[in-house]
Amino acid sequence: MTDQTRSGIDALFRPRSVALVGASERPGALGAVVLGNLLDAGYRGDVHLVNPRHREIRGRPVHATVGQLPEGVELAIVMTPAATVPELITACGERGIRGAIVMSAGFREIGAAGAALECSMLEQASRHGVRIVGPNCLGVIRTDIGFNGTFSAAQALPGRIGVISQSGALCTAILDWASVNAVGFSSMISTGIGADVDFGEMIDFLATDAATDSIMLYVEGIHRAQPFLSALRAAARTKPVVVMKAGRHAEGSRAAQSHTGALVGSDNVFDAALRRAGALRVMDFANFFSTAAILSSGMRSTGRRLAIVTNAGGPGVMAADHAVDRGIRLAELAPATRRQLDAALPAHWSHGNPVDVLGDAGPPRYAAAVTACLADPGVDAVVVILTPQAMTPAEAVARAVLDAAAGSSKPLLTCWMGEVAVASSRALFRTRGVPTLRTPEAAVDAFAAIGTHGEAQSQLLQVPEPLAPECPPDVAMARRVIEQVLGEGRSVLTLLESNAVLTAFGLPIVPSLLARTAAEAVTIARDTGFPVVMKILSPDITHKSDVGGVRLGLADALQVETAFREMTSSVAAQMPAARLEGVVIQPMVRRAHGRELMVGILHDEVFGPVVSFGLGGTLVELLGDSAVALPPLNTRLAQDLVARTRAARWLAPFRGAPAADLAAVERLLLRVSAMACELPSLREMDLNPVIASPDGVTIVDARLVV
């Protein structure tokens, strides 16, 4: 009696009945731990057991095989050795079971033999319509139906956070931490190696799951970028999505790679992808935990103006420092708020934000300060700090603060510093669902997490717009050039080929004409107009200036003629084997108030083509000022890309120079974005320098690799 309206995903995450394959009664055995968790969690569905060597476990009947299970079982939890898994999946499929959580290890992570086993398992799954979580996973928890299908030592409290983690170990650490911090979860999903159902479908499920208000991901590497990104994007439209990623640096990534076999792209591209999707990123475990606490509180904020109430100057100042580091604004208190505080506090209060209620403050002063700050229309949230001074009734203050905040919808975060003296206050905040952090900085971080969410939402409203209709790119032309280069077995485009591709996309590259003799060079230079730039053209030379192959600012015919002879002989002497096709003549670009920029396309191993932007010229490598964004871009996203670099400040009016033509820079980025989308063979492009002046932009040099 299989229910045809139920999918494999439903079976995995909303199972109405489950079979434990490899159930055991030996204490400590996997099959016993999972059974214990399932029963302890109060699962409301039917539990069936499978094990050929037992007739009864914990008073329940045991089936010898999957085939002997009754009809209507939806989910199997498979805990038997890897070698048995493919045929168990077949048996599940034949018995009408739609979902399988495979905890067994020994697949791709152990090498070729395991990978073959994984292929065979997936083949059976696909043939029989079984969807799989894992293998090598901790399992799945769904608190709304009392389902704990994991071998975690700790149970999850009910709550509204859904966690998806590529590390089962992290799930257990989170659950253990959460149990004393009163943080609850709707779901805890361990991906394992994600052979079948992976981040994409898991996120999709949580995005529409009524039991889940917010989503936290722990990522080590992404197998399939497109489903991941589109699921992330859809989910972040309706729920806060927080992502922590391990392997930000090459050193760490090596370890991640060996651990899950996932691809590891460049970290700044991952960052750009999250930004594009509207997800929040946290950088360490401390923030991951505190973000969980604040998401659990259900608090949301749209503003970033923070008020700080404290009974000690120093911690207030440290919170303020950290707020500035995190881009949080300290709220300017309204005159009415100041008057209220003047009335309620001793004369020597700090008369500003942070609001120092002074060391001998008791519940009334704290209550008055919190009430006044929350009522101030210029305040979006309040962080309350208490240090346990000799006469401070920490818990009474906590109660007073909770009462004072009861009527307000603005976020309230607390930091009762110390340990023993504040333990009962912290417990009180936790039971009342108010985030409480150990240090002032952590409280500010927690607020930053809510504040950033609002900002990220605005990114999501952006959809790509078409290029300016007056100038559609000649994609066919560009592709023809690239095909010819590929046909000749080359990968780097010559200067003239590069110019043809750029021109096809309407990009303002400085004009170039080829001279094969000194006389031709002089004629072309005269036509171009002095001064000119000369560059040797050879398919064998990419770094022209290293072999004396570039000359700037040639002012007359004689200089051009001399330069031609010197350049060709210098190149011939230094690289005798290089084929020399001639010398390219360009006008010397000397724009008043010109700024040198760099615009490029990179190819990320995970996310594919990426647009990069930053300061140009030779300083680029030195300064590393570049930001990346995933195409397609629209004007708003191009603006955001520019704004994330230091070049942005340089494009603005600067030391007497008028602003550069920012709109032209943005148009350039849109065209480059179009190239990244339309020319999949283009592996790498480096436009550098691009001169941006008040009069527009000009590309001076370009390097394209296919």
Next chain:
Amino acid sequence: MTDQTRSGIDALFRPRSVALVGASERPGALGAVVLGNLLDAGYRGDVHLVNPRHREIRGRPVHATVGQLPEGVELAIVMTPAATVPELITACGERGIRGAIVMSAGFREIGAAGAALECSMLEQASRHGVRIVGPNCLGVIRTDIGFNGTFSAAQALPGRIGVISQSGALCTAILDWASVNAVGFSSMISTGIGADVDFGEMIDFLATDAATDSIMLYVEGIHRAQPFLSALRAAARTKPVVVMKAGRHAEGSRAAQSHTGALVGSDNVFDAALRRAGALRVMDFANFFSTAAILSSGMRSTGRRLAIVTNAGGPGVMAADHAVDRGIRLAELAPATRRQLDAALPAHWSHGNPVDVLGDAGPPRYAAAVTACLADPGVDAVVVILTPQAMTPAEAVARAVLDAAAGSSKPLLTCWMGEVAVASSRALFRTRGVPTLRTPEAAVDAFAAIGTHGEAQSQLLQVPEPLAPECPPDVAMARRVIEQVLGEGRSVLTLLESNAVLTAFGLPIVPSLLARTAAEAVTIARDTGFPVVMKILSPDITHKSDVGGVRLGLADALQVETAFREMTSSVAAQMPAARLEGVVIQPMVRRAHGRELMVGILHDEVFGPVVSFGLGGTLVELLGDSAVALPPLNTRLAQDLVARTRAARWLAPFRGAPAADLAAVERLLLRVSAMACELPSLREMDLNPVIASPDGVTIVDARLVV
């Protein structure tokens, strides 16, 4: 019977007897809390009580006045209202009491009336030879003599860390936190407003105190920079000194200023001062606490190569990521270590660092991994991470790790993630004096703190060396120029005056000659050699280029003549009131492979003159790539200053350009350092651009303010 060999500092920090002035029996009253703390801590000296309204408190006799105290009392703790303090200090002095801890508030922090009271108190103290800690302080704890002269709610465990804090509230929070973290202290000193004994003397005391192994400071602002720095420097030679400073940003600083009335200088100068003194800086409370834990363990390290042992890939990767962020190197395991690990671990261990002992690891595997890593000569320290998986015996692993590390002198840091499942393990680590942190990142931070200490020590070995003897500066000449400028009531030096001062110190400024007419300009330009640069000279114009007052690359007599006319008329039109003294002619500096740098002197409100260095040209403001150092510099310190900037990479061989003359850059910095020391009237100097090429350095433009 006053002991003449005992100083006021001894009386304050090693009192053999104490009088509580304002002792009380009313529960919660300051005088009762302090008495309780003193008795509970088991103070070994005599305790006397003073209060005119009581005859007996807690069964002890009470004296009506200080004058009635017996002879030989060394320290008074004063808890009475501010107005009574000056005459109490007199009474203390007359009774032979050498030290007073003044807890009372109501001095400079409340304004003019309080400041007057403070003056009067200090006058009496000075007249009668009484040294004062406070006022407005929490008091002093010295565990070696069982002395708790504070109103803190928590007692300090005995230990070897000395804390000096400008926030009493922070002392209480630290003590409360430390009590459950088994972190002990030799001393806890609350400075209060530091009217008399301040950071300098407190640090001096702890530096030579046999009970103190390491020193932690919490600083909000420094009143007296020189004693602070010299004490810090002397202390850091023998003991690790860790400093946390509030008020890194202007927003936070405003609050700090209102809180203690201390001066707040620029944060990067404070940082440079700590670096120069060999002290370590921590940036937030989480790090302050974890650094306390590691100092408390007594661990020290000279190397920065870290091995990570973990039973979960993800947290290992996060630790590795954070290590890279903090400049910690991941140790490369020796072949012998790998062989040992191959023998002890399952085949699928990570085969590298982080050492992943896999999710089902028990005590033997952990012990083997820790033993192997600690024995590896390429490993300086080990971070051990455990996530509590279902079958993980967390505490048994903790014991095994402790046993494995028992024979090693290398630092071992632990991170048992979670809460409930790891609580007993954490307690075990604490009692065994092994640092245990909540997150992998915090464990890495803690190691960074020990590692940085070794590095900081090498800075301390640096003493300034004299300038190159072949070229002593003509200080008298430079001072004459400055005196004349000051005499005329000006503050900005003209170009020719600037050149004179720079030349007096042997600095390579580009030569300048003044032309008063177009004809003079042409003559001078011919003598100088074309092309030349022309700059208008006016005491009223500082930003010459903004008014068309700078022309570059003038190639012949005609261009010079035309430029002279255009410049003078342009300036006259735009700034008719400006006095125009003529036009300065300089050779155009065009050095092959020249890099534009900036070298300057800034004046910090707290620390005085500071040497700054960074990228030059107009990009300076944009990029903010500059570092600062306190003079006097020597070659090693100058190298360190350069190395802290991005300009350092630019001076190295770069894109085919040979390295710039780094030795010439360093000589320039030494001369600028000499200027900062010898010319106290020089408030500000900006040499920008300074062109550094493979052939030397040349200063192209300079701005000096006196």
